[in-house]
Amino acid sequence: xxxxxxxxxxxxxxxxxxxxxxxxxxxxxxxxxxxxxxxxxxxxxxxxxxxxxxxxxxxxxxxxxxxxxxxxxxxxxxxxxxxxxxxxxxxxxxxxxxxxxxxxxxxxxxxxxxxxxxxxxxxxxxxxxxxxxxxxxxxxxxxxxxxxxxxxxxxxxxxxxxxxxxxxxxxxxxxxxxxxxxxxxxxxxxxxxxxxxxxxxxxxxxxxx
Numbered sequence: 001x002x003x004x005x006x007x008x009x010x011x012x013x014x015x016x017x018x019x020x021x022x023x024x025x026x027x028x029x030x031x032x033x034x035x036x037x038x039x040x041x042x043x044x045x046x047x048x049x050x051x052x053x054x055x056x057x058x059x060x061x062x063x064x065x066x067x068x069x070x071x072x073x074x075x076x077x078x079x080x081x082x083x084x085x086x087x088x089x090x091x092x093x094x095x096x097x098x099x100x101x102x103x104x105x106x107x108x109x110x111x112x113x114x115x116x117x118x119x120x121x122x123x124x125x126x127x128x129x130x131x132x133x134x135x136x137x138x139x140x141x142x143x144x145x146x147x148x149x150x151x152x153x154x155x156x157x158x159x160x161x162x163x164x165x166x167x168x169x170x171x172x173x174x175x176x177x178x179x180x181x182x183x184x185x186x187x188x189x190x191x192x193x194x195x196x197x198x199x200x201x202x203x204x205x206x207x208x209x
Contacts, residue, residue, distance in 0.1 A: 022120055023074040024091055025052075027100060032122050035102070038062055038081050048072070076167040084108050088165040091120075094204050099125060101172070103163045110177040111162035131172065131199065131206040134161060138208075139176045139193045152192045170201035 029044050038061040047069035050057035057069035061081070071078040079087040088103045098120055105113040115133055117125040127133070136159035140149045153159075162175040174197040179185045199206035 022091075022098070024072060024077050024089065025074075027091065027120055027122075028072075028077055028089070030122065035118075035122060036079070036081070036087055036104070038065075038067060038085075039079070043067065071167055073167060076165065078167070090165045090170070092170060092201050099130065101130070101165060103165050103172075105162060105164075110158075110160045111175070112160040112177070113163035115163050115172070129205065132208075133163070134174050134197050134208075135159075136161075136176065136178070136193075138174075138197055139195070141192055141194055144192060148192075152189075172199045172201070172206050173197070174199070 025048055029048055031039075031044060033040060039059075040062055043059045043061055046059050047057040047067075050059075051069055051072045057072070058066050059069075061067040063082075065082050067082065068080040069077065070080050075091045077089045081087055084107050086105050086107065088105075090101045092099050092101055100118040100120065100122070102116045102118065103113050104116070105111050115127055115131060117127055117130050119125060136153055136156060137149065140152060144152065157179050158177075159179075160177045162177060164173045164175065165171070166173075176193060176195060176197075178189055178193065198209045200209055
């Protein structure tokens with residue numbers, strides 16, 4: 001009955017979307033399955049229903065594993081999709097338009113993310129229009145010379161970049177995971193590489209702070 005009420009509420013909301021701003025809940029329940037293939041439409045509706053009821057929002061995904069809608073606010077959602085992946089979503093206002101930023105992160109062996117953007121009805125948008133995803137060179141400390149920076153990059157065996165959205169602010173952080181997170185290597189690299197690159201939403205795109 002609650003699911004039926006939610007569907008009716010969403011349908012009524014869509015009819016007046018020109019007058020009211022959409023919240024993450026309304027956007028989330030419309031998400032096509034191909035965006036996050038682990039989650040079915042029933043998973044989305046059930047998880048939102050559980051959150052509305054103040055319950056732990058765990059569902060059995062299409063692979064028979066547990067997915068959890070861990071956070072849901074008017075502008076932000078975080079899914080713990082499985083032990084190996086998570087997804088974050090953020091509504092970002094750009095003047096008359098609002099876009100959905102989706103960060104999908106594979107957690108093993110080291111976190112690595114993809115960043116995608118959509119309209120409110122989940123039409124894909126070119127990510128390059130909204131953010132420049134940094135490569136390993138963006139994490140070099142500014143005091144390094146060009147030759148020193150090149151030597152640092154040449155010495156890296158692996159360099160994976162994780163992205164994280166904020167639930168409370170319009171920011172997107174990129175975190176470098178180099179050489180498998182080996183503690184000794186990480187300590188050495190701290191002299192050459194900064195761990196985090198932070199970007200702020202400026203109404204049309206993310207800009208590095």
